[in-house]
Amino acid sequence: MTTPDYRLIDSTLRDGSHAISHQYYAEDVVRIVKGLDAAGVQVIEIAHGDGLGGSSFNYGFSAVPEKELIARACEVTTNAKIACLLLPGIGLADDLREVNELGVSVARIAVHCTEADVTEQHIKVAKSLGMEAIGFLMMAHMNSPEGLVEQALLMQSYGADTIYIADSAGAMITEDVRRRVNALVEALEVPVGVHAHNNLAMAVSNSIAAYQEGARNLDGTSAGLGAGAGNCPTEILAAVSTKYGIETGVDPLALMDLAEEVVRPLMPRQQVIDPPGLILGYAGVYGSFLLHAERAAERYNVSQAEILLELGRRQAVGGQEDMIIDVALELARKHAEAEETQA
Amino acid sequence: MRCVILGSGNIGTDLMIKLLKGTDASGSGATPLELVALVGIDPDSDGLARAKSLGIDGPHEGPQWILDHADDIDMMFDATSAYVHARHYKEYEEANIVAVDLTPAARGPRVIAAVNLTEHLDSPNINMVTCGGQATTPMVFAINRAIDRLPYAEMVSTVASKSAGPGTRQNIDEFTKTTSMALREIGGAETSKAIIILNPAEPPIMMRNTVFAALPEGSDHDAVIESVFAMEKDVQQYVPGYRLKNPPVIEEGPFNTPGGVVPHRAVVLLEVKGAGDYLPPYAGNLDIMTAAAQRIGEAIAYHRADQKAGA
Numbered sequence: 157m158t159t160p161d162y163r164l165i166d167s168t169l170r171d172g173s174h175a176i177s178h179q180y181y182a183e184d185v186v187r188i189v190k191g192l193d194a195a196g197v198q199v200i201e202i203a204h205g206d207g208l209g210g211s212s213f214n215y216g217f218s219a220v221p222e223k224e225l226i227a228r229a230c231e232v233t234t235n236a237k238i239a240c241l242l243l244p245g246i247g248l249a250d251d252l253r254e255v256n257e258l259g260v261s262v263a264r265i266a267v268h269c270t271e272a273d274v275t276e277q278h279i280k281v282a283k284s285l286g287m288e289a290i291g292f293l294m295m296a297h298m299n300s301p302e303g304l305v306e307q308a309l310l311m312q313s314y315g316a317d318t319i320y321i322a323d324s325a326g327a328m329i330t331e332d333v334r335r336r337v338n339a340l341v342e343a344l345e346v347p348v349g350v351h352a353h354n355n356l357a358m359a360v361s362n363s364i365a366a367y368q369e370g371a372r373n374l375d376g377t378s379a380g381l382g383a384g385a386g387n388c389p390t391e392i393l394a395a396v397s398t399k400y401g402i403e404t405g406v407d408p409l410a411l412m413d414l415a416e417e418v419v420r421p422l423m424p425r426q427q428v429i430d431p432p433g434l435i436l437g438y439a440g441v442y443g444s445f446l447l448h449a450e451r452a453a454e455r456y457n458v459s460q461a462e463i464l465l466e467l468g469r470r471q472a473v474g475g476q477e478d479m480i481i482d483v484a485l486e487l488a489r490k491h492a493e494a495e496e497t498q499a
Numbered sequence: 500m501r502c503v504i505l506g507s508g509n510i511g512t513d514l515m516i517k518l519l520k521g522t523d524a525s526g527s528g529a530t531p532l533e534l535v536a537l538v539g540i541d542p543d544s545d546g547l548a549r550a551k552s553l554g555i556d557g558p559h560e561g562p563q564w565i566l567d568h569a570d571d572i573d574m575m576f577d578a579t580s581a582y583v584h585a586r587h588y589k590e591y592e593e594a595n596i597v598a599v600d601l602t603p604a605a606r607g608p609r610v611i612a613a614v615n616l617t618e619h620l621d622s623p624n625i626n627m628v629t630c631g632g633q634a635t636t637p638m639v640f641a642i643n644r645a646i647d648r649l650p651y652a653e654m655v656s657t658v659a660s661k662s663a664g665p666g667t668r669q670n671i672d673e674f675t676k677t678t679s680m681a682l683r684e685i686g687g688a689e690t691s692k693a694i695i696i697l698n699p700a701e702p703p704i705m706m707r708n709t710v711f712a713a714l715p716e717g718s719d720h721d722a723v724i725e726s727v728f729a730m731e732k733d734v735q736q737y738v739p740g741y742r743l744k745n746p747p748v749i750e751e752g753p754f755n756t757p758g759g760v761v762p763h764r765a766v767v768l769l770e771v772k773g774a775g776d777y778l779p780p781y782a783g784n785l786d787i788m789t790a791a792a793q794r795i796g797e798a799i800a801y802h803r804a805d806q807k808a809g810a
Contacts, residue, residue: 213711217755245695270699471700478709485745
């Protein structure tokens with residue numbers, strides 16, 4: 157097989173975890189890792205959706221401790237490297253040491269796109285363990301190309317081997333991606349990657365555009381399983397890349413089978429762009445808020461769309477899931493007051 | 500009691516302004532703390548200039564200045580860094596100077612002003628945990644005292660990016676580990692987790708803290724809520740901008756927590772608005788530290804005075 161033109165990182169077992177409220181079991185992990193590995197995927201990311209240590213009231217408790225799942229993934233993979241994600245402030249450097257012992261060799265250190273200096277400690281720990289360290293700038297639509305370059309240079313100076321920008325709200329149109337990737341590729345010595353979401357139905361085209369601007373790492377999830385309206389579907393990205401003449405090193409048909417036979421049956425609902433999902437992309441709201449907002453809307457009898465829009469107005473960043481309850485309670489109070497005035 | 504502040508950055512300068520008001524932390528009486536100096540290392544710092552303009556000595560010789568003047572100093576507030584405190588804390592102790600440590604160095608017993616204020620009054624060194632710990636441990640304690648057992652507690656602290664200094668940023672694990680430990684050791688939770696988020700929004704957001712607590716079967720929900728409201732008042736005695744953003748709520752699960760499956764959780768949504776002394780009001784995370792430091796320093800001063808009177 158020829159050398160792939162970009163490296164594909166599959167995040168079904170990490171970002172996909174949001175869509176199933178972090179209820180993965182060992183047998184799911186084994187089947188998904190085996191399927192991705194056999195299809196030729198080079199890197200498989202696995203962790204709680206909010207990264208190592210994410211199991212919590214705020215983000216949802218994992219059904220099975222993530223380190224048990226990670227250990228299984230490391231056992232069954234043959235060629236694919238196993239990666240994890242860590243958000244400083246949620247997970248600890250000690251978590252990196254533990255998963256490295258289990259066989260995880262790639263550490264993605266994720267942070268809001270303006271706070272790169274928080275990643276120094278964890279990037280350096282990952283490097284000292286001999287891991288590949290990837291800096292992961294989330295909610296990248298909230299920073300300018302120049303601003304992202306500044307942040308990425310910090311991560312590069314800490315020793316990051318690759319820098320990603322993540323469209324965590326699925327809010328970018330192709331032009332936004334092109335300008336950001338172009339600026340990063342120009343300014344950085346290390347390779348650039350893009351993690352796309354599909355809230356505006358742009359995930360695949362944005363990923364291709366990122367490749368054309370010089371990104372050499374792209375993320376996907378099987379069947380698009382993931383936060384918000386879902387991620388860039390790995391099998392579609394592989395198929396579209398092939399049509400563009402871009403070598404992926406993966407077998408699109410094997411990925412399609414995996415999506416259909418293994419991943420889709422796990423999905424509590426199809427990964428479609430319904431109005432709440434579209435609002436995330438339209439208003440630039442963190443994708444993982446979607447299901448939490450749905451539950452809070454039900455609990456307090458308020459509108460999920462109103463919750464999401466208010467979170468956008470407050471400029472909430474990834475990790476502030478507690479603000480969903482805050483917003484729901486305030487909306488409920490306002491509605492009650494409005495009814496009283498009418499009565 | 501004669502005291503000095505070490506560290507002329509934001510926190511040290513804010514504490515200076517609080518102490519110079521002359522009133523105690525509750526604002527109801529005169530403070531027993533007499534500020535002798537704000538000690539820095541940079542002669543050109545804004546904090547030292549501010550000290551001099553307010554008629555306070557502002558030397559820039561750092562810890563050595565304190566040791567050189569040990570006979571005239573009873574207490575020091577350390578607003579430097581964990582590194583600096585760890586290097587010098589023994590010298591303060593040998594010089595018979597009580598240290599109230601605002602850094603995460605954790606050399607002395609931990610004190611949360613609203614919970615265990617009077618537990619370590621004779622200790623030569625007091626550690627103040629973290630800003631998030633000062634804000635949330637009282638609520639964990641309040642919930643725990645209203646129920647039989649608290650299997651798991653969690654706090655989420657969101658602070659404005661502008662109010663998170665380089666110390667916090669370079670060692671964010673220290674913040675979460677120390678805070679989590681306080682939720683167990685002082686708050687009374689059996690297991691715990693702490694999370695910190697930085698938010699860069701403009702204008703900067705007020706410090707927000709959320710406490711989640713696992714409520715086992717048979718917990719008295721009304722008692723939990725009543726206890727939380729009572730604690731809000733206790734903290735407000737020395738941090739006027741501390742408030743429940745919404746009334747506490749009890750949500751139905753089940754929740755598969757590290758302390759076991761529980762049927763309900765309590766959610767306490769807090770906001771801390773700073774007093775705006777030196778720091779802007781959004782920096783409630785820094786304000787709650789300086790306010791608690793004053794409270795703790797005064798408690799030690801009253802305790803020493805009582806001992807003298809008794810002797």
